[in-house]
Amino acid sequence: MSESHAPRAGALDLAAAPSPLNRFGPARDYFGIALLGIGLWLLVVETNAFYSSVLATILIWTIATGGLNIIAGLGGYPSLVQGAFYGIGAYGSALAMKWGQPFWASCFEAVGAASLLGLVIGLVFSRTRGQYFAIGTMFSGLAVALVLNNWRMLTNGQLGISVDFGFADMDQLNIVIPAAAALTLAIFRFVSRRRLGWRLQTILEDEDLAEHIGVPTARTKLTGFVLSAAIGAVAGVLIGQYNGTISPDLFDYYVGFVMFVALSVGGAGRVLGPLLGSAFIVGIPDLLNLSSGIGLLIAGLIFVLVIILIPGGFMSALDALVRWVAMKAARR
Amino acid sequence: MFLQAVANGIVLGSLFALLGVGLTLTYGVMEVPNFAQAGVITLAAYTMLWLNQTAAWPFGLAVLGGLAVGGVLSVLTERLAYRFVRTRPLAAPVVALGILLVLDNIALVLFGGDHVSLSPPYAGDALHLGAVNVPAVGVALIATTAVALLALYLFLQRTRTGRAIRAVSQNAEAAATLGIRLEQQYVISFFISGILAGLAAFAYGPMYAVFPYMADAILLNAFVVVVLGGLGNVGGAAVCGLFLGLLESFGAVYISAAYQTLFGFAVLLLMIVLRPSGLFSSGARRIA
Amino acid sequence: MSGFLEVEGASKTFGGVRAVDAVDFSVDEGKIYGVIGPNGSGKTTLLGLLSGTYRPDRGVIRLNGRRLDGLSAHRTVQAGVARTFQTSRLFYRWSLAANLTAAAAARPIARGEEDHSALLGLVGLAGRGDAECLSLSNAERRLAMIAVALATRPHLLLLDEPAVGMSPKETAALAGIIRRIRDDRGVTIIVVEHNMHFMMGMAEWIMAMRAGRKLAEGTPAEIRANADVVAAYLGG
Numbered sequence: 001m002s003e004s005h006a007p008r009a010g011a012l013d014l015a016a017a018p019s020p021l022n023r024f025g026p027a028r029d030y031f032g033i034a035l036l037g038i039g040l041w042l043l044v045v046e047t048n049a050f051y052s053s054v055l056a057t058i059l060i061w062t063i064a065t066g067g068l069n070i071i072a073g074l075g076g077y078p079s080l081v082q083g084a085f086y087g088i089g090a091y092g093s094a095l096a097m098k099w100g101q102p103f104w105a106s107c108f109e110a111v112g113a114a115s116l117l118g119l120v121i122g123l124v125f126s127r128t129r130g131q132y133f134a135i136g137t138m139f140s141g142l143a144v145a146l147v148l149n150n151w152r153m154l155t156n157g158q159l160g161i162s163v164d165f166g167f168a169d170m171d172q173l174n175i176v177i178p179a180a181a182a183l184t185l186a187i188f189r190f191v192s193r194r195r196l197g198w199r200l201q202t203i204l205e206d207e208d209l210a211e212h213i214g215v216p217t218a219r220t221k222l223t224g225f226v227l228s229a230a231i232g233a234v235a236g237v238l239i240g241q242y243n244g245t246i247s248p249d250l251f252d253y254y255v256g257f258v259m260f261v262a263l264s265v266g267g268a269g270r271v272l273g274p275l276l277g278s279a280f281i282v283g284i285p286d287l288l289n290l291s292s293g294i295g296l297l298i299a300g301l302i303f304v305l306v307i308i309l310i311p312g313g314f315m316s317a318l319d320a321l322v323r324w325v326a327m328k329a330a331r332r
Numbered sequence: 333m334f335l336q337a338v339a340n341g342i343v344l345g346s347l348f349a350l351l352g353v354g355l356t357l358t359y360g361v362m363e364v365p366n367f368a369q370a371g372v373i374t375l376a377a378y379t380m381l382w383l384n385q386t387a388a389w390p391f392g393l394a395v396l397g398g399l400a401v402g403g404v405l406s407v408l409t410e411r412l413a414y415r416f417v418r419t420r421p422l423a424a425p426v427v428a429l430g431i432l433l434v435l436d437n438i439a440l441v442l443f444g445g446d447h448v449s450l451s452p453p454y455a456g457d458a459l460h461l462g463a464v465n466v467p468a469v470g471v472a473l474i475a476t477t478a479v480a481l482l483a484l485y486l487f488l489q490r491t492r493t494g495r496a497i498r499a500v501s502q503n504a505e506a507a508a509t510l511g512i513r514l515e516q517q518y519v520i521s522f523f524i525s526g527i528l529a530g531l532a533a534f535a536y537g538p539m540y541a542v543f544p545y546m547a548d549a550i551l552l553n554a555f556v557v558v559v560l561g562g563l564g565n566v567g568g569a570a571v572c573g574l575f576l577g578l579l580e581s582f583g584a585v586y587i588s589a590a591y592q593t594l595f596g597f598a599v600l601l602l603m604i605v606l607r608p609s610g611l612f613s614s615g616a617r618r619i620a
Numbered sequence: 621m622s623g624f625l626e627v628e629g630a631s632k633t634f635g636g637v638r639a640v641d642a643v644d645f646s647v648d649e650g651k652i653y654g655v656i657g658p659n660g661s662g663k664t665t666l667l668g669l670l671s672g673t674y675r676p677d678r679g680v681i682r683l684n685g686r687r688l689d690g691l692s693a694h695r696t697v698q699a700g701v702a703r704t705f706q707t708s709r710l711f712y713r714w715s716l717a718a719n720l721t722a723a724a725a726a727r728p729i730a731r732g733e734e735d736h737s738a739l740l741g742l743v744g745l746a747g748r749g750d751a752e753c754l755s756l757s758n759a760e761r762r763l764a765m766i767a768v769a770l771a772t773r774p775h776l777l778l779l780d781e782p783a784v785g786m787s788p789k790e791t792a793a794l795a796g797i798i799r800r801i802r803d804d805r806g807v808t809i810i811v812v813e814h815n816m817h818f819m820m821g822m823a824e825w826i827m828a829m830r831a832g833r834k835l836a837e838g839t840p841a842e843i844r845a846n847a848d849v850v851a852a853y854l855g856g
Contacts, residue, residue, distance in 0.1 A: 138555075308423075
């Protein structure tokens, strides 16, 4: 997988029409992402406690949906099970620490466990596509949630468990969360332009054709799926750290579903899609606080409107805006 | 105990069959996974509740009112939302969740979040057959399902519209060339699906409570039924609904109640891996 | 039999129908080999067996001594076999150049940098690299598919009804393109076609099929004169 064989930047732009935002070279993109990370950190640290915690949750969701973006955004496989890997990350690291593991080891173990499950689920559903894949992964998520809920010996069931704090202090955690979010976006950008990324995209465009131009589709999908799972687990580790306690509610089967929706609404296959989608999904209920009923109702309406009117999600709307502005500027 | 499990299984299976058939009907016509059906069920149930208790309608009329609301709501979801994402299967989950949130939260806002009970006049009764106890609501459920499925069968087999729906389900393009108006079939399918949702609300409401998220979990089971029976296969869904009901009932009695839905999942897993087109389909229409 | 491509006893049954029934043939390196036959004679299925799209139920397929039967499609591509399809298949939302890049780098060992302009020139699509494939005309799409297949650097190129939907002028040009591909790249080419006239003017050796079986084999002149072949086409 050497650089010389990879397509030149811009040759395989993600998704449909080339976006005006995708024309930058790697240096600018990574720099931009780094700046974004710093900006987010400042927001987390400087705003009041309420907004800070909403933002932290948004960023953790960005990590989870950013991971999902690999198999679902690049590969087009609608995985509805990301919530389960998120849950395994949280429970895995919490339990490992309870059993005496130091924090960083517990992280690796949790990510490893999630990756292993990802491998199993990926293999089981390796020959399914589209709706069947969605249904199958959704039920896998249900199975994991059921286990987390009912295996009381292990997980304490509905009551949840407390999570040992693995960092030096909150300041450190407040740096790690935005950094991890930025890193996730950077990893996505990296993968998307390398061979794994555009192999996944050929699978999205036409899987059978991809197979016939030499893409090892089964292996590629599995790699993408496991990578998505691993990153989802990292998000789980962090939510455990941030909240201090975890319970099965956080990882119920519909969480995977909502994560997929968040990604779609934000812009699947785009670097910033996960951030925008997570901001929307987590932010709207908390910020539109007329009463939770109306807030969620409006959120539901927005999902429907966005996905119907702007198939590419918020990022696609942003593209259109940038194009419009550029056109106006050129006219002057 | 065995016979009781059988009886419970038939009751549960009837519910699954009702739900599954409603879901698979729209699947067969439009390849749309209608998660939002749960919301339609919820609002249909609340309608019946409100008509019966607040507006003091007789129970039978209230049920009919609920059915009508179910049908209309379902059609609205198609006309206002699903219609626009037919060609984009990846957008369907988003639309479905959106609609579900809207419907569930309409219920929440209008009626509050408390668990209330929809009590038909026969609520307290039960049917005793030897060692087996079947609550009257369970009997009503079985009877409703039987009648509904029979009516649906006759409709699909004997009427022109019904045959048109089946034709569209098998091959939309060919059906269109035969002059069948696709849009009309979609609307009718959704309407019937909505009526079935209303029936499910009528049957399910008394057994479990009525609250804004009442149908969300049960719909998962309906999905298993739809996949098992073959997407779009009405007869398959009916049979598999019954089968799944029995399976879960026995699983709950003999193995573990907590993991009840897991049995359905296990079967689904086997199905998807071994025979994705379902137990009864004659051949995949389109590979997903 | 020791040809570049050797097929022995290849058979494939679909749902009780013998689509390909014990077909033997071999192709020498660098030749343009034609396969003709009426609809349903198994030509496309045969191509599918060679490309790894299907696994033969029976039979052996060898390319340069290496066995191809049983390999998946992508492994077959990596072994040096590429194909086009009866209906045009491309990554339509992408540009033509992007399609070529995808094909060129899909294999783990790229053989030098692929020069898109040379490839496009070869198939008669010079300068069309930046076009979105959706915007290509039917003939351009057929040619684009060939370019994409060539971008995988195959030793053996399988063309499935390449002239479908082309005008007589475009079809004539296609014949020239196919010959040029063989001359320029040293690729062995198997063409499945319906259009007898097109085939006769281009192939060096032809196999006629009927009902899944090999009916006859020979030079274009021999095939044209073969009574069985003529009957198959007229009798159906």
